[in-house]
Amino acid sequence: MNESTIILALQKALNSPVGGALAVFWARWLIYLFIPFALLVRATKRMKHAVYEAAWSAILAFAMSTLAAGFIGRVRPYLAVQGVEALVSPNLQAGSFPSSHTAIAFGAAAALAFADTRVGVAAFIMAIFVALGRIAAGMHYPTDVIGGALVGLLAFGIVRIIHH
Numbered sequence: 001m002n003e004s005t006i007i008l009a010l011q012k013a014l015n016s017p018v019g020g021a022l023a024v025f026w027a028r029w030l031i032y033l034f035i036p037f038a039l040l041v042r043a044t045k046r047m048k049h050a051v052y053e054a055a056w057s058a059i060l061a062f063a064m065s066t067l068a069a070g071f072i073g074r075v076r077p078y079l080a081v082q083g084v085e086a087l088v089s090p091n092l093q094a095g096s097f098p099s100s101h102t103a104i105a106f107g108a109a110a111a112l113a114f115a116d117t118r119v120g121v122a123a124f125i126m127a128i129f130v131a132l133g134r135i136a137a138g139m140h141y142p143t144d145v146i147g148g149a150l151v152g153l154l155a156f157g158i159v160r161i162i163h164h
Contacts, residue, residue, distance in 0.1 A: 003141040004081045010136040011085060020087065026133025028088045030126060031101050034058070034108045037126070041112070041119045050115030053159050057107035061155035065103040065148055069095030078138035087137040099140045099148030105130040106152030107159075114160070127152075 001009075014023045038051045074097040078086035105127035113120020131145035140148075 003143060004077065004084070006142050007077050007081065007084050007135055007138060010132070011087075011138065014136050023133055023136040024087050026129045027101070027137035027139060028133070030130050030133060031105055033126065034105065034123065037123070038108070038112060041116070046115045047112075047119070050112050050119075053114070053156070053163055054108040054111035056159045056163065057111045057152070057156040058104045060159060061103035061107035061148075061152045062100050064155055065098045065100040065151045068098055068147075068151065069100065072097050074141075074144070076139055077141055084138045086139070088139065090139060096140055097144045097147050098151050099131065099134050099144045101134050102127070102131045102140070102145040102148030103151040103155065106149040107155040108152075110153050110156035111159070114156070 010023075014020060034054070038054055041047055073095045076086075076090060076096040077084045106124075109120060109123035109127040112123040127149070131140075131149065134140040134145055134148075135142055
């Protein structure tokens with residue numbers, strides 16, 4: 001199964017008012033729930049530190065993914081694949097690879113997971129839904145979100161090395 005087929009299948013599976021709303025929520029808004037989620041769980045000193053690292057990881061992941069996308073310049077699926085519909089408007093990043101939303105989500109999730117496994121599992125589930133939403137919204141190919149996840153993890157690794 002190629003990447004275009006996966007996107008079309010996701011869009012078909014979510015082709016209802018509720019499914020479309022879920023895809024848009026995951027693609028556009030779920031990433032913003034990391035902030036209140038992180039603030040709710042930062043009860044311990046260790047979690048306060050993790051929230052700090054999550055913020056820096058997200059910032060670095062955004063910078064790295066935006067820079068890479070500018071150089072790579074991969075065309076977004078809704079512009080390149082017949083039948084793929086754009087469910088949300090594209091963000092500032094012109095290119096499709098890597099996904100900056102996914103990079104941010106995985107960078108923040110990694111920082112939270114490093115401090116608390118249970119919190120990390122929840123954060124990674126949220127990050128996976130961000131990635132699925134970006135694909136379902138026609139903004140990214142599956143390899144774009146895989147690349148974004150790797151950028152996010154790398155960003156956390158850099159933050160952890162520098163900050164620790």
